[in-house]
Amino acid sequence: HFDDASLQIWFEFAAFGAFLILLGIFSFIIQLVVSFRRRVSLADTTGDPWNGRTLEWSTSSPPPVYKVYNFAFTPIVHVSDAWYDMKKRGHIRPVAGFVPIHMPKNTGAGFVLAVLSMTCGFGMIWHMWPVAAAGFVTLIVAAIIHTFNYDRELDIPAESVLRTEDARTQLLASHV
Numbered sequence: 524h525f526d527d528a529s530l531q532i533w534f535e536f537a538a539f540g541a542f543l544i545l546l547g548i549f550s551f552i553i554q555l556v557v558s559f560r561r562r563v564s565l566a567d568t569t570g571d572p573w574n575g576r577t578l579e580w581s582t583s584s585p586p587p588v589y590k591v592y593n594f595a596f597t598p599i600v601h602v603s604d605a606w607y608d609m610k611k612r613g614h615i616r617p618v619a620g621f622v623p624i625h626m627p628k629n630t631g632a633g634f635v636l637a638v639l640s641m642t643c644g645f646g647m648i649w650h651m652w653p654v655a656a657a658g659f660v661t662l663i664v665a666a667i668i669h670t671f672n673y674d675r676e677l678d679i680p681a682e683s684v685l686r687t688e689d690a691r692t693q694l695l696a697s698h699v
Contacts (some may be wrong), residue, residue, distance in 0.1 A: 576607035592624050595688050624679040632669040
């Protein structure tokens with residue numbers, strides 16, 4: 524019941540919109556339940572479930588826990604859709620000739636510096652000068668400490684690369 528009867532139509536429009544939103548939420552919940560129950564049969568281990576065109580589709584998805592690199596060899600790219608071009612030309616995965624891969628080690632420095640920058644910025648925005656100063660000084664100290672960390676690199680032996688790529692090749696061969 525409305526004091527102004529002319530508002531009734533707008534209430535009905537709003538009720539219809541709320542019903543559509545409820546229908547969408549219900550459909551989403553059904554999709555989540557179905558996907559969860561059928562997750563094993565729906566899982567993709569090839570890395571390219573939609574026949575992708577770019578290089579990220581050529582790697583495994585999800586990547587194995589022990590694999591810390593993207594490509595055993597640096598791909599040579601001639602076109603923007605490199606993976607599509609490689610598939611079209613009959614690209615064959617390399618199975619030999621692997622060399623050690625030089626990688627940077629994981630570090631939490633970026634996260635630490637971001638939190639300290641946020642602390643400094645928060646203090647400056649709200650004119651909390653002691654917080655801003657502490658954040659800034661700590662940020663500078665953390666950055667300096669990180670620059671003296673010389674143990675930042677990691678070499679993955681060629682044998683490890685060979686084992687990883689061999690397992691991936693066998694997995695892909697089992698899906699053909």
